[in-house]
Amino acid sequence: MKKIINDPSNILDEMVSGLVRSYPQYLKRLEDTFVVARNDSNKTKKVGIVSGGGSGHEPLHAGFVGQGMLDAAVCGQVFTSPTPNEVLAAIKESDQGQGVLLIVKNYAGDVMNFDIAKDLADLEDIRVEQIIVDDDISVEDSTYTQGKRGVAGTILVEKIIGAAAQNGASLDELVALGNEVIAKTNTIGLALEPATVPEVGKPGFEIADDEIEYGVGIHGEPGYKRQKLVPSKELVEELVAKLDKSFNGLENKKFAVLINGLGGTPLMEQYIFANDVLNKLEEKNVQAAFTKVGTFVTSIEMAGISLTLLELTNDEWLDNLNADAQTIGWGDTSVK
Amino acid sequence: MLTTDNSKAWMKNFANKIDEQKDELSRIDSIVGDGDHGNNMSRGMHEVIEQLEIQDPQNITEVFKVTAMSIMNKVGGASGALYGTAFLEMARASRESEELVHMLQSSVDKLQKRGKAKLGDKTMLDTWIPVTEAIKEDNLDLDTIHLAVDRTKEIRASKGRSSYIGDRSIGYPDLGALSSSYLFESLLETNGIL
Numbered sequence: 001m002k003k004i005i006n007d008p009s010n011i012l013d014e015m016v017s018g019l020v021r022s023y024p025q026y027l028k029r030l031e032d033t034f035v036v037a038r039n040d041s042n043k044t045k046k047v048g049i050v051s052g053g054g055s056g057h058e059p060l061h062a063g064f065v066g067q068g069m070l071d072a073a074v075c076g077q078v079f080t081s082p083t084p085n086e087v088l089a090a091i092k093e094s095d096q097g098q099g100v101l102l103i104v105k106n107y108a109g110d111v112m113n114f115d116i117a118k119d120l121a122d123l124e125d126i127r128v129e130q131i132i133v134d135d136d137i138s139v140e141d142s143t144y145t146q147g148k149r150g151v152a153g154t155i156l157v158e159k160i161i162g163a164a165a166q167n168g169a170s171l172d173e174l175v176a177l178g179n180e181v182i183a184k185t186n187t188i189g190l191a192l193e194p195a196t197v198p199e200v201g202k203p204g205f206e207i208a209d210d211e212i213e214y215g216v217g218i219h220g221e222p223g224y225k226r227q228k229l230v231p232s233k234e235l236v237e238e239l240v241a242k243l244d245k246s247f248n249g250l251e252n253k254k255f256a257v258l259i260n261g262l263g264g265t266p267l268m269e270q271y272i273f274a275n276d277v278l279n280k281l282e283e284k285n286v287q288a289a290f291t292k293v294g295t296f297v298t299s300i301e302m303a304g305i306s307l308t309l310l311e312l313t314n315d316e317w318l319d320n321l322n323a324d325a326q327t328i329g330w331g332d333t334s335v336k
Numbered sequence: 337m338l339t340t341d342n343s344k345a346w347m348k349n350f351a352n353k354i355d356e357q358k359d360e361l362s363r364i365d366s367i368v369g370d371g372d373h374g375n376n377m378s379r380g381m382h383e384v385i386e387q388l389e390i391q392d393p394q395n396i397t398e399v400f401k402v403t404a405m406s407i408m409n410k411v412g413g414a415s416g417a418l419y420g421t422a423f424l425e426m427a428r429a430s431r432e433s434e435e436l437v438h439m440l441q442s443s444v445d446k447l448q449k450r451g452k453a454k455l456g457d458k459t460m461l462d463t464w465i466p467v468t469e470a471i472k473e474d475n476l477d478l479d480t481i482h483l484a485v486d487r488t489k490e491i492r493a494s495k496g497r498s499s500y501i502g503d504r505s506i507g508y509p510d511l512g513a514l515s516s517s518y519l520f521e522s523l524l525e526t527n528g529i530l
Contacts, residue, residue, distance in 0.1 A: 076412065083416065085409045112417035112450055116408060116424075144414075146452065 001201050008198040012055055012077055019062060023328050026066045034082065035090045036062035037072040040326065047165045047174055048072070048094025051103040051158060052087060053110050054079040056197070057218060060297045063329025064155060069162035070103075070327075078197050078300075079219045081109035087117030091128060099127035099171035103158055103178070105150025106134040129171055131178035133157050135187040135308065137246045138215025138224050149217050152260040152297040153185040153308045156321065159330060163320035184313060186246045188239050189306030191216035191223070193264060195299045214238060218262070218299040232269075236276040239307045240284075247311060250281070256290035256321055257281070258308035263298035265305050270294065273305055290321045296329060338436050342528050343399040344388055349522035351381035357518055364508055373415060373511045380411040380419070396434055400427035415512060418460060421450050436529065440468040458491040460512030467520045476530060481517045488513045 005011055016034050020027045028039035035052075051061040052074025061073035071094035076082035091100045100121070104114045111132060118128040134145075135153030160181050161174055169177065191213050194203040204220030207213055212235070215223025244250045259274045261267070274293045281288050289312055297306075312318050326332045354361075354377050362374030383406040393399045400423045408420030422443045429442035444464050453459045466484040470476040488510040523529060 080412050081414075081417075083409045083412050084420070085405070109412070109414040109417060112414060112421070113408075113412070115450060116417055116420060119424075 001196050001198070003196075003198055005198055011198055012075060015055065015058075016062070016075055026326065026328055027062065030072075030089050030093055033086050033089045034075040035072055035086055035093065036065050036075060037090065037093045038065055038067070038070075040067055042067050042326075044166070045096050045098070046168060047098045047171045048091070048096060048100035049103065049158070049162055049165050049174075050074065050087070050090045050094050050100055051154070052076065052082050052090065052114075053105050053107070054081055054219075056195070056300045057298050059295075059329035060155065061158075063296075064158050064162075064327050066325065066327035066330075066332075068166050068323055068325030068327070068333075069158050069330060076110075078199065081107065081113045084113050084116040084120055087114055088120045091117060091121045091126060092124070095121075095126045099129070101161065101165070101171060101174050101178070102128060102130040103154065103161065104130055104132050105154055106132050106147060107144045107150065108146065109144065127171060129175045131157070131161075131175060131182065133182055133185075135182065135185045136189075136215075136217065137186045137242060138188050139217075139222070144219060144221065145217075149221070151187050151189065151218050151308075152258055152306045153182075153187045153310065155296050155330070156185055156256060156258060156308065156310050157181050159323075159325065160317055160320040162325065163323035164316075166323070180314075181310065181317060184311040185308065186243055186310075187258075187306050187308040188215065188242050188246075189260075189262065189304060190214045190235060190239070191220075191262065191299075191302055191304035192229070193301075193303035194220055195263065195302040197300070212304075216302075216304065218297065218302075220299065220302070232273050233276045233279075235305075236273065236280050236307075240277070240280050243307065243309050244284075247309065250284050250286045250309070252285055254287040254289050254312045255281075256308075256310040256312055256318070257288045257292070258296075258310070259291075259293040260297055260306045260308065261295040262302040262304040262306065263295065264301040264303035265295075267294065270305060273307075277307060289318055338396055338430075338434055338439075338529055340393065340395055340399060342526055343396050344393075346522055346526040346529060347381075347384055347388060347399070347403055349526055350519050351385050353518040353522050354378050354381045354515065357515075361511060361515060364514070365511055367508060373515065376411045376413070376415060377419075377515055380407040380416065383407070383410040397427050397430045400424070400430065400439075403427075415515075418447060418451055418512065421446055422460075422464070437468065437472050440464070440471065444468055456491060458488050458510040458513070460510070460516045462488045462491075462510060463513040463516035463520065467516075471530065474530075476520070476524065478521065478524065481520050481524075485509045485513050485517045 054076040072090035074082040133150035134148035136149040358374035365373040404423035425446040
């Protein structure tokens, strides 16, 4: 294992500290926690938006804290859900009297710990609702999940919800919007190389030098098929075919397209893959009304990529995706 | 009958038993999961004992609330959430009635809801449900507890992490059911509750 770290047991503390000290214009850390919250001066009165989960997926979630997206993110240990007291701290920080929405990826530990935090917040008379992102169509019921896993599509949900909250949507409206968007968001990915959790010290799975695996999860959970590596165009062919099926056909529909590197795949390859995706969608007469390419939801240093399609059945969703945001992960639209 | 003192003693006995069985829990977990259940539970119960001393709760509700919060905030993951839920619900239910059966039944109901599991799903409920039933009948003994854990060995996991390794989980007890058996063995060993 080769990693730029100190003591593996201090990873979370040192990572969060480095993050907030590097970007004080956006972020601060709540004292004695691993909660990262907004530190900008543009806060307006609105529903609080909180997300979080195990670490190792950077820039998710802390990188999406900022105006137009999240108010706070709770960072758990590597690939381990945060504890309820930490989530509660994020809720209290984000509540301005209009309640707080929790955006949670569908992993058993995350769902339960956020659910407990919701109960604790109830005791303190803070209204909290939770939406569960489960966009990964590759497999059902895997290592840490009942049903489908939550992966890269989460940032599209966070962006749309964040913009809607900024525009004054109520907590109930945000829950309804979130669930509608999640139902129209599907992701599928593939891995070339596994990731190594620092405290474990060895790769999460083994794969031959010339092989790839479709559908691997962001914690290295097993996917649905292994085969020899093929050119980018053929990888796209497989992934788009699966997405086509999940949407009951893509033809003549309008989508937001997210291409996401899993940590170890360079932008050069991501752009090549994006080029093939856009060709394929053109061929199918699909309108890519919004595209985003980059490294957003990672699995430490896993080499691989995922493709997310969000069917834009409502024009407001596109406006929300294009709305201003000031975060380090999504970008800062105020910087010209 | 539960009292503040014997509730604390029960939790101390549980912590000691977890420490004794820590390596066994981790050994089984290294086969069916990621090998950290023993250490995680031990870390959590050490926190419980420390917090019970520091906070020195003066009623049953507070004893179980301190226990729940210590476990939840120290263990993390699904097992921290489930044990935390169980003890927090006992605390909540104790405000309605300090009858142990009422408190345990409330926890069973809450665990079923939060974990979306039922009897026979190879989870901690496979210990909690038969034990609660036995206490209702006033006949809880070691055999009941051991039999409940043994039964989970024959079940293929359908919930939680061990669900992914599927058939490999056959022949091994569910870890939540096993660590819960130490909780109820400790209950039997604590004078004056049952």
